[in-house]
Amino acid sequence: MKYARPLPNYMVQRYHGWKATTFNDNRTWYKKLAEEGQRPRAFIIACCDSRVHVTSIFGADQGEFFIHRNIANLVPPFTNDGDHHGTSAAVEYAVTALKVAHIVILGHSNCGGVQGCYDMCSGHAPELEEKSSFVGRWMDILRPGYERVLDVPEEQRKDALEKESILISLENLMSFPFVREAVETGKLTLHGLWTDIGDGDLLQYDPETKSFIQV
Known part of the structure; x- marks a missing residue:
């Protein structure tokens, strides 16, 4: 080469x-x-963003986390089409081969991927609407989240969409039959986290209050 x-x-x-x-x-x-x-206890799905240092946040050693990173920490819904699915393959391997006990979706502040989705869905990024845009087609996963935040005040909408990237990924995880089975039998737990890059805060999703609260 x-x-x-x-x-x-x-x-x-x-x-x-x-x-x-x-x-x-x-x-x-x-x-x-x-x-x-390797015998990792947790599988972390995080954004590719260079400012999010997964192992540093949790003080993890080598061998402790199985980590997959993609644009905007998204998990696509389960499909059985035989196409290339890097994230889906990582999910399958983590759950069925490594048998991790936890899956963590880790989102973050000032996410460029989420910003791209916001711009695309609001009509300000026509280049992402092109069929040839890999980023645009990947961010289609988050389109339902954009619809959910339209009733949020505009100045809070981007932050809300970052949280939706986490919730949609958790929902999509449960569309994988082997994930659902592991969760329902108590072998696997799912977690949604969001970190603020600037101040180091870490929030977790609380299903009882349907909100993100401080860890």
């Missing part, structure tokens, strides 16, 4: 620093992970 190039120097330097310190100090633990395989 002629287009591949060597890593930028800063990444090479950081790798060597990690290998000489973090890895070297925990060599036995890494060897154990390599030989015994």
Whole structure:
């Protein structure tokens, strides 16, 4: 592949620093992970946003979380069409192979993907309406959420849509037969979280009050 190039120097330097310190100090633990395989307790579905550092937020070690990231932390509804479904494949593997105990949908403030959906649905992003737009077609998953927030005051609508990205993903998870079975038999729990990048707050969805409350 002629287009591949060597890593930028800063990444090479950081790798060597990690290998000489973090890895070297925990060599036995890494060897154990390599030989015994992974047994993560939780599956985290988070946004691709570089500002959301999943393992740092929870102080997680290697091997503790199975993590999947995509635009706006969305889970599509279950379909059996045989097409490529990266997120659906991750869900299947986490539940049926790794048998995780928890699935966490982690949304966040100032989400660019959610902003794109908001702009598209309000008629201000015609480029996302194009059939050829991968982002636009992915954000179609969130269209029902836009309809739900139309009665919210305009200045609060974007924030409300970020929360809807979490709720719709939780709803869509339950459309997967193996997820529903695991939830209904008590083998799996689902959780919806939203974090504020600027102040570090973490909110969780409370089904009793149908709102997001401080963790």
